Structures are given as structure tokens and as C-alpha cells.
Amino acid sequence: MRLKKQKRHRKSVRFYTACFGFREPFKVLCDGTFVHHLLVNRITPADTALSNTLGAEVKIFTTRCVLAELNSLGDSYSESLKAARKLMTARCDHERRKSAVACIMEVIGENNPEHFFVATQDADLRKKLQEVPGVPVIFGLRNALFLEPPSAFQQRFVKCAEEERSHMTELEYEMLKMKKNKSLATADAGDSFDANEDLVDQSLGNQVVKANTVRKTIAVKDKVQFKRKKAKGPNPLSCKKKKSNGNPNPFPGKESGDSDGTVRSRSRKRKRPRKGKTLAEATG
Numbered sequence: 001m002r003l004k005k006q007k008r009h010r011k012s013v014r015f016y017t018a019c020f021g022f023r024e025p026f027k028v029l030c031d032g033t034f035v036h037h038l039l040v041n042r043i044t045p046a047d048t049a050l051s052n053t054l055g056a057e058v059k060i061f062t063t064r065c066v067l068a069e070l071n072s073l074g075d076s077y078s079e080s081l082k083a084a085r086k087l088m089t090a091r092c093d094h095e096r097r098k099s100a101v102a103c104i105m106e107v108i109g110e111n112n113p114e115h116f117f118v119a120t121q122d123a124d125l126r127k128k129l130q131e132v133p134g135v136p137v138i139f140g141l142r143n144a145l146f147l148e149p150p151s152a153f154q155q156r157f158v159k160c161a162e163e164e165r166s167h168m169t170e171l172e173y174e175m176l177k178m179k180k181n182k183s184l185a186t187a188d189a190g191d192s193f194d195a196n197e198d199l200v201d202q203s204l205g206n207q208v209v210k211a212n213t214v215r216k217t218i219a220v221k222d223k224v225q226f227k228r229k230k231a232k233g234p235n236p237l238s239c240k241k242k243k244s245n246g247n248p249n250p251f252p253g254k255e256s257g258d259s260d261g262t263v264r265s266r267s268r269k270r271k272r273p274r275k276g277k278t279l280a281e282a283t284g
Contacts, residue, residue, distance in 0.1 A: 005146070009147045010055055019134075019161075020133070022136075025058055027116050028059070028119050030119045033122055034140065035084045035087075036121075037140045053145045062084050062090065063092050067081065069099065091107075111134055112135045115134070117138055134154070136148065136150075
């Protein structure tokens, strides 16, 4: 149950911080009934209990009218009066003393400009504060403190405000209309100069294109060109020299002939004995 309560309180605090601009340390405005409830149920120190409920540091305030009301209640509320006098006093601008409910409602105003959390045990005051946008209410139940969730009126107010921000106001519509009329007037005045501007634009465009091509060529030349390493032959100093045969004639089997430079080939022919001729000579 305690985890669910803390989660619900964090959700409510995020609602007021995001939609109404509440910032830490939170300011809590207490009335006499809430101070008396804290003392009766021994919820002390009050700043620690409230900071645990809201999950942030707090500053506790009260008003002069609340102190005067506690003083008028007699000795039964003397301890509550002493505890309330130790709190910081919020400014209330009315001259005559009012009731605590009227004083708190005047301090809160129409939209709670000071961003007060109101801590009270008065049921009627709690109902009135639920109809004011941006006023979170804290109340005590026995020895525990609770933060009321945002009321239906406050949620509708936030939704309507978001829709109004999304739409265009009358002033913005008039400014947009004036701007459109000025743009149309300047467009009509500039039609006569369109031809000359086109020629100038073309010449400028050609110059820009040329400049870009020159820059590209320069950039290409300036780039470092890496060559691929090709396979090289063996080192000639580490290789052996070829052996020569010592024959001055480069063509074997051929002899140099006349001085004309012609080469005469000499072929060796095998002499075969003729059997028929030898037999005839032997018989003759």
C-alpha cells in the first residue's frame, strides 16, 4: 500500500510541475486545522513528513489571519499557536482580519501565482480549492499525509489550455496576413526585373560552373597518386652470365661465302654404296 501511495503522489506532483510550473523547493501553505492535526497525531517534524509526501524539499508557510484565528480559539489550541508561529508568514494584503478560509482563498487568487500547496483539514476549503486551477491539496488521515489527485476541473483546464496553444490567435493571424500581403506586393514589383535577373543569373551560373570545374581539376591534380607495384625481374648483379661457345660463326653448319655477304650453306651428304654397280663390276 505504501508503494502504491508513493507512486500516486509522484504522479500528481509531476502533473503540477509539468502543467503549472511548480518548482522545488515546494511551498506549503498551512491553516490552523492542519497544524493542530500534526500535533495531535504526533507527525513531527512537519517539514520531514511533508517532504516525504511530496518527494522534495519544502518550505512551510502560514498567514497572519490563521495565527489570529488560532489565538482566538483559547488555551486548547495554544500549542498549535506556538507551532504555527515558528512557520514563515505569507503576505496577505487585506487590512482587516479575515477568516482563515477567506484569507487563504485571497492568497491563492484565481490561478495560484505563488504555486502554493495548501494543507488543510477543512472539507469545505478543500472543495473550493478543487475548482481553482493549479492548487494541489494536502490533508492528513490519522498519522499519514495524503496528496489529493488533480480534480476533473483541473484536468479539463489543462486540456483546454493545450488546445488553445495549438491554435493560432487573432494577433498571429493578422501578422501572418500582413506578411503575406507584403510578399505579394514585392513579388509584383519584382516581375519587371525578372528578365534582367535571369540573364545575370545565367552568367553567374556559368561562372560558378567554370569555377567548380577548375576547382575539381585542381583538386584532382593536387591529390597524391599512388602507383601499383609491378613484379620486377631478378637482380642482374646476382645472376650468372651466360657461357659463350667460342664459335665466331653465329650460324652453325653455314660458311661465309663471297665478299657480297652471302652465306653458303654446306650440308653433309651420306654416301651410300650402290649394290647393283658393285655386282656388275665384279662380274665384268
